[in-house]
Amino acid sequence: MSELNNQNPSRDSYWSLFSTFFKIGAFTFGGGWAMISIIEREIVDKHHWIERDDFLDLLAIAQSLPGILAVNIATAVGDKIKGGKGSVAAAVGTILPSFLIILFIAIFLTPDIIKNNRVISSVFMGIRPAVVALIIAPVITSAKAAKLQWKTVWIPLVVALMISIDQGFISNPILYIVLGALGGFIFWWLPRRKNIEKK
């Protein structure tokens, strides 16, 4: 984790954090993973609020904890940029678009109107495959940010394979987060500590 913390210029107000995540929430189709591309572009590339490898660490935190992934990501990113109040701004921004749209549907429409609407369903037939592309792209950018070496490059391959075969316990993402943390402790921390003791 680098030392960006809370030293952003004041123009990066809570309002711009909120409105950025409102935009992200309004265009997140297909759950938390689909928002990664948009967050990377907005938060890392455009606003330079956080570094790409820090973003990867925040994703690890968001995924290790229960709850709605998109909200967890927003909370962790908001907190990293502007602290506790920032996390409220980011989380509310992410939630509000879907909250308002569902309320609108619940008040003014019936589920059938949406479900059987030819225009909406055709639009979504186009959006769904594009959303998959928006998740493939961050696989590559995050692999670069993780600085994979020949010693570690097999890890994402095995994790992706085991999770996508969808076989109960051995396909549970939490298992690999625990193993990753444990592996980090054993292979990065213990050797370093030995070196320190030798000195």
Next chain:
Amino acid sequence: MTIYWQLIWAYIKIGIFGFGGGYAMLSLVEKAVVSPGWISETMFTDIVAISQMTPGPIGINSATYIGFVAPGSVNPALSGIGWALLGSCLATLAVVVPSFILVLYSSHFIRRHSESGVIKAIFSGLRPVVVGLIASAAIMLMNTANFNPNGISWQLWVNIAICAIAFVLVYFPIKLKEKTIQLHPILIIVMAGIAGFLIYGL
């Protein structure tokens, strides 16, 4: 009034035990809201369909919608729109607040110890795993529901093409004279939606 407490409690549980996001959460939601008779099985299926056709996490969508309809369907005295809005707000907050607090505390704890060797080592081990998690999400979404919902082979090829073009556009910058433009992911979603309408909607 008990329905509000039941809603809050049901969604707090969903928020705490719902690991793995979206669809992993659905069976939890189904159990929590269909068995007490707040909504019917058909209505639940409708809500899932709507969640897929609106932006935002499915957990939020379902909390907002079920919070809206449950009070009126359980107690006719609570059928006014004010009671429905109250249910919406409470259910949505209930599903979000527990994990919000957990994430906030964890990230504060980690930030406070960000210089510690142990935390740095743990994240060195976690980063390759997160790459694998994103890859698994992409692989699992390469399914018939996203690429060939109607089982028609030309549609499958069109959807593969949409995915491939979207990837090229979002990943590779376009060079126009001296300027390099990288298309915004939101723009790509909008373009894919328009393409879907032109191909499937006309």
